[in-house]
Amino acid sequence: MASRRRMLLKGCWSEFANALFMKCLLLRDLWQGWEDFSDESVSCNVQLKYVNRKFSNQYKATIGADFLTKEVQFEDRLFTLQIWDTAGQERFQSLGVAFYRGADCCVLVYDVNVMKSFDNLNNWREEFLIQASPSDPENFPFVVLGNKIDVDGGNSRVVSEKKAKAWCASKGNIPYFETSAKEGFNVEAAFQCIAKNALKNEPEEEICSQWIYLKVLRSTLEASSVID
Amino acid sequence: MSSDLSSSTSGDDPADPNHDSAPKTLEDQFASVALNVPENDAPASQESLNGVANGSLTDNNHRTEIESNERQGTAGGAEERIESNLEVEEVRESVERSVVWTRTISELEVEGPSSPSSSGYAGERGSTSASSGGSGIDGMGEDEIQEVRNDGSIDGVSDSPASWVPGKRHLDEDDASISWRKRKKHFFILSNSGKPIYSRYGDEHKLAGFSATLQAIISFVENGGDRVKLVRAGKHQVVFLVKGPIYLVCISCTEEPYESLRGQLELIYGQMILILTKSVNRCFEKNPKFDMTPLLGGTDVVFSSLIHSFSWDPATFLHAYTCLPLAYATRQAAGAILQDVADSGVLFAILMCKHKVVSLVGAQKASLHPDDMLLLANFVMSSESFRQATLTMLSLMSCFDDNFTSTSESFSPICLPRYNPMAFLYAYVHYFDVDTYLMLLTTSSDAFYHLKDCRIRIEMVLLKSNVLSEVQRSMLDGGMHVEDLPMDPSPRSGYLSPHLGQPRDSPERFRESYVGIGGPAGLWHFIYRSIFLDQYVSSELSPPINGPRQQKRLYRAYQKLYASMHDRGIGPHKTQFRRDENYVLLCWVTPDFELYAAFDPLADKALAIKTCNRVSQWVKDVENEIFLLGASPFSW
Numbered sequence: 001m002a003s004r005r006r007m008l009l010k011g012c013w014s015e016f017a018n019a020l021f022m023k024c025l026l027l028r029d030l031w032q033g034w035e036d037f038s039d040e041s042v043s044c045n046v047q048l049k050y051v052n053r054k055f056s057n058q059y060k061a062t063i064g065a066d067f068l069t070k071e072v073q074f075e076d077r078l079f080t081l082q083i084w085d086t087a088g089q090e091r092f093q094s095l096g097v098a099f100y101r102g103a104d105c106c107v108l109v110y111d112v113n114v115m116k117s118f119d120n121l122n123n124w125r126e127e128f129l130i131q132a133s134p135s136d137p138e139n140f141p142f143v144v145l146g147n148k149i150d151v152d153g154g155n156s157r158v159v160s161e162k163k164a165k166a167w168c169a170s171k172g173n174i175p176y177f178e179t180s181a182k183e184g185f186n187v188e189a190a191f192q193c194i195a196k197n198a199l200k201n202e203p204e205e206e207i208c209s210q211w212i213y214l215k216v217l218r219s220t221l222e223a224s225s226v227i228d
Numbered sequence: 229m230s231s232d233l234s235s236s237t238s239g240d241d242p243a244d245p246n247h248d249s250a251p252k253t254l255e256d257q258f259a260s261v262a263l264n265v266p267e268n269d270a271p272a273s274q275e276s277l278n279g280v281a282n283g284s285l286t287d288n289n290h291r292t293e294i295e296s297n298e299r300q301g302t303a304g305g306a307e308e309r310i311e312s313n314l315e316v317e318e319v320r321e322s323v324e325r326s327v328v329w330t331r332t333i334s335e336l337e338v339e340g341p342s343s344p345s346s347s348g349y350a351g352e353r354g355s356t357s358a359s360s361g362g363s364g365i366d367g368m369g370e371d372e373i374q375e376v377r378n379d380g381s382i383d384g385v386s387d388s389p390a391s392w393v394p395g396k397r398h399l400d401e402d403d404a405s406i407s408w409r410k411r412k413k414h415f416f417i418l419s420n421s422g423k424p425i426y427s428r429y430g431d432e433h434k435l436a437g438f439s440a441t442l443q444a445i446i447s448f449v450e451n452g453g454d455r456v457k458l459v460r461a462g463k464h465q466v467v468f469l470v471k472g473p474i475y476l477v478c479i480s481c482t483e484e485p486y487e488s489l490r491g492q493l494e495l496i497y498g499q500m501i502l503i504l505t506k507s508v509n510r511c512f513e514k515n516p517k518f519d520m521t522p523l524l525g526g527t528d529v530v531f532s533s534l535i536h537s538f539s540w541d542p543a544t545f546l547h548a549y550t551c552l553p554l555a556y557a558t559r560q561a562a563g564a565i566l567q568d569v570a571d572s573g574v575l576f577a578i579l580m581c582k583h584k585v586v587s588l589v590g591a592q593k594a595s596l597h598p599d600d601m602l603l604l605a606n607f608v609m610s611s612e613s614f615r616q617a618t619l620t621m622l623s624l625m626s627c628f629d630d631n632f633t634s635t636s637e638s639f640s641p642i643c644l645p646r647y648n649p650m651a652f653l654y655a656y657v658h659y660f661d662v663d664t665y666l667m668l669l670t671t672s673s674d675a676f677y678h679l680k681d682c683r684i685r686i687e688m689v690l691l692k693s694n695v696l697s698e699v700q701r702s703m704l705d706g707g708m709h710v711e712d713l714p715m716d717p718s719p720r721s722g723y724l725s726p727h728l729g730q731p732r733d734s735p736e737r738f739r740e741s742y743v744g745i746g747g748p749a750g751l752w753h754f755i756y757r758s759i760f761l762d763q764y765v766s767s768e769l770s771p772p773i774n775g776p777r778q779q780k781r782l783y784r785a786y787q788k789l790y791a792s793m794h795d796r797g798i799g800p801h802k803t804q805f806r807r808d809e810n811y812v813l814l815c816w817v818t819p820d821f822e823l824y825a826a827f828d829p830l831a832d833k834a835l836a837i838k839t840c841n842r843v844s845q846w847v848k849d850v851e852n853e854i855f856l857l858g859a860s861p862f863s864w
Contacts, residue, residue, distance in 0.1 A: 020519075067444075082422065102516035
């Protein structure tokens with residue numbers, strides 16, 4: 001029976017998608033002194049130049065999370081990143097598993113000027129692995145961002161790049177980026193890396209042969225109707 | 229079907245054994261009318277005199293009722309049967325709105341003759357609530373008028389079936405666009421991880437943030453051990469439907485009832501299952517990251533055409549299908565050959581003309597739900613693939629040995645959600661002409677050549693017995709026209725009503741005198757739904773109900789009526805009479821059928837009731853031609 005027949009596809013699956021979509025969690029502390037910035041969070045700062053943010057403040061107030069959309073071009077493919085930012089709030093805990101469910105990648109952010117925020121990276125990572133319980137935790141695509149390197153010309157910095165990189169290395173070589181969200185420094189590179197890692201991590205999908213058939217049928221027709 | 233007849237025609241027969249409680253109320257309600265029928269001529273003037281006197285009295289009562297609502301504000305909640313579960317604010321708003329309308333309506337009602345209070349309806353008005361006036365006025369009127377105003381400017385796209393082109397529109401929009409936010413009705417499908425799957429307007433990926441928000445709202449409430457069904461925000465309703473890992477959301481300011489919007493979400497979910505089966509659930513279980521969007525890529529047309537049909541196809545809320553009117557013998561001939569094929573291992577054989585059934589046959593014990601038929605027909609009609617498959621496909625398909633497509637025929641996996649949501653069936657689809665197509669469903673993926681042979685046999689018989697040309701003719705002639713409603717004042721005398729075609733052929737037609745004003749007694753339109761057959765018949769649209777906007781407005785009114793008649797909270801109702809500035813709407817539910825009728829807003833109530841009796845009689849007289857009889861009963 002063909003209906004019982006299933007196909008395992010690696011890589012092939014994404015060929016069906018014109019554009020790839022990723023759910024991306026942004027985990028961080030609600031830092032002290034955050035208010036120094038003209039905007040209130042990393043994501044908001046990122047947004048000023050890079051991310052398309054809308055109505056975020058209303059969302060955050062009620063649900064405890066902020067949602068952003070970012071498009072990234074990687075090689076010849078367009079990625080849409082759906083960024084879930086808790087803004088370090090406790091309230092997002094009310095979303096529980098739903099917040100973590102189906103995440104394709106996880107961005108851990110700390111403030112290079114605040115030691116506590118760096119110490120907490122471990123907690124955020126552990127929490128993520130418990131709640132999201134990814135099928136392959138060893139290879140789940142994390143990215144660490146050391147943010148606010150621009151503050152006070154770098155004089156108030158307390159977490160060294162070396163220390164941060166050592167921690168990342170100990171956790172399975174998590175890619176590390178130093179960013180200045182305010183100035184947009186290195187942010188694009190970080191998102192590129194996120195897209196690249198998430199693509200590598202793409203799992204094998206078990207797919208009905210009928211789905212493939214339907215998909216081929218449709219794409220052929222789309223093509224033929226263009227010709228017409 | 230014989231019980232149908234008795235319930236409506238023997239209104240004056242109290243000893244009808246078939247119905248106990250239900251018809252009793254009916255008889256009460258229609259007793260005065262039924263008695264009036266034979267002595268039609270003489271007491272007519274007396275009746276109308278009564279009507280005017282009593283009518284103005286009731287109108288006065290009615291007006292004070294609503295004015296008092298205004299003063300009390302929230303007290304309106306008690307009166308508002310349909311929207312009684314709203315927040316206080318909402319009710320107050322609607323009462324304020326209804327007050328505006330009250331003036332117009334009272335004026336209308338005073339001018340037009342009203343029903344005698346001696347009719348059972350006077351009492352009924354109280355028990356089916358103020359809905360006869362109050363909630364009919366409320367909201368609906370305002371919305372509809374606004375709709376007329378807005379449709380052109382905001383939707384931007386004409387809804388006229390002729391110019392309506394299926395497919396996704398406004399791809400450039402997202403939730404920041406003013407135009408997107410002004411759209412009157414949004415539909416979204418998303419996964420339980422907040423990934424967008426489908427959006428009626430705008431690009432799904434650009435709506436990622438919005439989709440995440442919807443998921444967050446649903447999860448937020450679920451975490452509290454609760455479920456969110458409906459959120460009201462001003463004029464907007466946000467309706468949620470959770471189907472395992474799939475979330476469906478409708479955001480609408482069309483003032484359609486919650487039940488209707490929810491039903492529409494159910495259909496959208498069913499359409500998705502029809503394309504993919506419920507085994508997508510397993511994909512989500514195994515991998516919560518699963519992204520369904522690529523699977524549905526290219527099916528935008530299927531969803532947009534389904535959503536479009538919510539405003540023109542009564543089947544979307546009646547849960548019944550409709551047949552193309554055909555002579556009994558013609559339909560029999562088609563049924564016979566389909567049956568022949570079904571006996572050879574075909575699960576369902578369906579011959580359709582657009583969305584109307586010509587004939588259909590199921591294998592033993594197999595039954596087809598009307599909603600499945602609606603979704604299947606929508607899938608086939610909206611996918612150009614079934615009409616114009618190309619040669620390119622042939623070579624492409626060679627890698628899928630069990631699936632095959634050629635120029636005028638196609639073979640595609642589909643799933644019937646009500647039949648078996650887990651399994652794929654295979655649909656062989658062949659178009660005989662632009663509108664008429666045959667669907668043969670089977671469980672076997674290797675059946676293509678067998679089904680092709682079946683089709684050739686069917687085609688030969690259909691051509692030989694002229695079924696296809698009859699189908700064409702019926703398409704042109706249409707079905708029941710309100711203008712043709714037989715005038716015979718005594719439908720009970722056992723006469724045989726002429727065939728559907730006959731009055732149309734006869735030289736002196738009644739309808740000439742009604743051109744532009746509908747049928748007798750101001751009857752504009754009706755829908756008759758046979759409960760046993762799961763079929764409905766709708767009269768042809770004719771002036772003053774012409775054009776897609778009037779049609780949409782009328783169907784929305786019917787839909788509201790349907791929802792209120794089937795509201796479980798207040799129990800099923802038997803009859804309802806509403807008058808607003810657009811129509812008089814009359815609904816009559818018996819164990820055998822449901823009749824929805826629209827009249828001129830100035831129509832006389834007693835006459836309208838009488839006309840409904842005549843309509844139900846007329847339908848029964850021609851049921852051989854408008855319904856598919858003897859088909860296996862459909863299971864829910």
